[in-house]
Amino acid sequence: MTGISSAAAPPPTPWRPDDGPGRILELITTGQARTRSGIARLTGLSRSTVGQRLDSLFEADLVREGDVTASSRGRPSRSIHLNGAAGAVIAVDIGESRTRVAVTDLHANVLADSVEPLAVGDGPRALLDRVTATVREVIEEAEAGDKPVAGIGFGLPAPVDYEAGRVLGWSVMSGWDNYDIRGHLHETWQVPILIDNDVNLLTLAEHRRFWSDRQNLLYIKAGTGVGSGMVIGGHVHRGAQGAAGDIGHAHINGFGDPQCRCGNQGCLEALVGGWALARDLRDVQEGDDARHVVDRVRRGDSHAIAALRRAGRVLGESVAHATSLLNPDVIVLGGMLSTTGDHLMAGVREVVYQRSLPLATRQLQIAPTGYKSHAGITGAALLVRDHVLSPAVLDVALAAGSQPFLRP
Template identity: 55%
Template sequence: MDNADCTRSAIESLTGLSRPTVTERLRTLSAAGLIHKTNRRVASGGRPATVYEFQPRAYVSLCVDIGEVHTRVAIADLRNTIIEETVLDQRVSDGPQAVLATIIEAGRQLLASRAVKGDRLGGIGVGLPAPVDFATGRTVGWSIMSGWEGYEVREHLAAEFDVPVFVDNDVNLLTLAEHRLVWPEESHLMFIKAGTGIGSGFVVDGRINRGSLGAAGDIGHARIAGYGDPVCRCGNRGCLEALAGGWAMARELRLLQSGEYDGVMTARDVVSTVRRGAPEAMALIRDAGRILGEAVAFATSLLNPAVIVIGGELARAGDQLMAGVRELVYSRSLPLATKDLNISLSRLDESAGVIGAAFLVSDALLAPERLDRVLRATGPAAS
């Protein structure tokens, strides 16, 4: 409603609240800086009316996307627009103490560069490349993140900044950003991140489904039969990501010992070789699309999404990857599951993770219950 002609009487009729209640709420929101009063002519014409406008920069969020080889830190406003961001060359394998210390320093610098006072930092959102117990903000289970098991990421950052901190799996944040920005009208969406590893996120009935322990969508280590049994970095054999993950494809190309692929180490390197038309790399990524399609087809039958979005570094290979995914999903799923199914490449760029983190914070901050707490803490005199 923030773009509408938001007058007091419009708010009264929309909410059904009494005039004194609306007046009191508007006063409190103004005092907290969340809305601004202005006089202008409304669309219905007539005399200029007092219109209330949402002030998205009343609070900012600190948004963090911790990746395997680098970390993105940003500040965003309450409309989830990135105000400033920076990319840190920090490997998640450096461990939580080192990684979080660098993030804290970068976050403070970003806030200082935009002269954001401490009381205008509304919260922190963090994405991690591991299953996360969303309720506690702790990593759970095994992961590629040695030293992070059970680490209290939320406590660590809350102790530094004294604001609410929300920690989630990185693919859930990509899913959230893609859903809200690109497919807001869809209630059932599946997002596949095909990068160094492979993960997925689900929107079910309009909400992110995290599963009982935060491991929902962790499909990278599901076994896919019929494509060989290469060893995975988890220690098992034949996992989805050991067959179709960026790291595994890079390994496969190096094993050719043709000399052409000696320096291919990452998902990005693999995509570069595909784009330059290297035949072995192109064959490999088409196979990867089909293998990924096996897993996606199964999930499609299980969850009946309206939209499947393929993102992550390997998605930059475009149709080379997508052809196999489409082929398998349509041939392995029942017609009802694929009727009206849309399979698309992600439309967001590398900032999607931090934007997802911004949504996490703004959703929580603007939820009626929490907003009440923010307003009470701010107090009417704190404008």
């Protein structure tokens, strides 16, 4: 699994004369400047001042100089890059029935991971305790026990209040509503803990790795459930309370009003979610999630193929509305149901181009996800990296003379 290059980070804010080492690191990780002379030209700082601020980053082992020199106005200059080995990130991607736990470096390269049958139905205390035990096993497997831990990133299949780090409102995570996940984990891990909706993390990973040059992206996850994530102006958009992108539980007219898992009727998920398709196909074969549907499609089951194609057209209706509202540069289709070739994608494309105005679709790209695995883990790792290396957080740690990351 290839990690995320340093150049694929968010665009930096304008330089200010009083900005510290954290802003210098941001220029390096975003690829805006990767040599001492380049940093001096971009910031207007003298080479000696640039050197002083870089010294703080070198002392914290956050940056390294490369062996290959780069030409800069006729003067050779060593390139400077983020040291991915400076810290480890614990990344956790919790699903409805399985949980992936990984340890990554600061470039989001997976050092070791494990997929465990840890289901959200086990409840928060039991699942989080088992995740903690699994993390220790994965750290040992990665031989990363002596590495400082930068933080923990968590992805959850539920609406998440990002600031509070809690599940809020109805979700498939029964018993998790308002549970203090961060507080529970802090009993063991005294490190920054970032918690977000799983689709936001998929969106973050997809945008950084494949579409970092696009400012507006809509990601659709079509799996057992249905959700979406948005990048607006180059940054993940979560909304006022973290509920942005809950497309699966928006009512859609014209297709009947089947009962949804959330208690409402006529939700998009109740029409095209993997569990809904499995429900409609149950007269042919048992199955209750997206994996069962996909297995049948791959075996050439005509009933399952027809159901998935219909689902693509229904999903396209909602995506068309979102296209008109958001005017994205690119729409990415991911999730288990999207792994069966063009059966789902064809219907989405057909309806979006039919229903949306030409101005919104003139340069629009609709593409399948570029990930085959680890997208949620990558997003969780990037979420942590963005936080701990942000100038506001990093400068405080460096000014206090402390190491930015903690030993486990």
